[in-house]
Amino acid sequence: MSVFKSVAVGSILLSLSLTALANESGVGATGLGITGDGAAYLGQLVMGLILVILAILVLGFMMRRMGGMNAGVSGELRVLGAVSLGARERMVLVQAGKTQLLLGVAPGRVQTLHVLDEPIQPKDRAVETYPGNFAERLRHAMGRQGRVS
Incomplete structure (x- = not known):
């Protein structure tokens, strides 16, 4: 959620600054070569792009929360x-x-x-064929390669 908030705040600040640039009569942004009309067009372009990106992010978040399209068959x-x-x-x-x-x-x-004909019972994935903790398994694997330390 913090990503959505930061994108929303950034887009609002950017649109306000571009709107302020566009409202100045003919002055434009100094040093950028953008006149008042160009700044208004650029502001519209950036706002449209930000709205499209926000819509994609919101729809992606909603699809992930709702489980996508295959929610009806997943149990069977x-x-x-x-x-x-x-x-x-x-x-x-x-x-x-x-x-x-x-x-x-x-x-x-x-x-x-x-x-x-007869269903295969799946093995419990929590019980592996390697007994012991990670250190013992690592020692065993390194000993098999001839690099015992």
């Missing part, structure tokens, strides 16, 4: 896992309701590879 579809098969090909395990599908995904193509 879940991606349980994915494996990269190549540079642009993947194999994805998707759960749709109680059915699990194994999908092949390539650029421009999604193909059902298998519909699972």
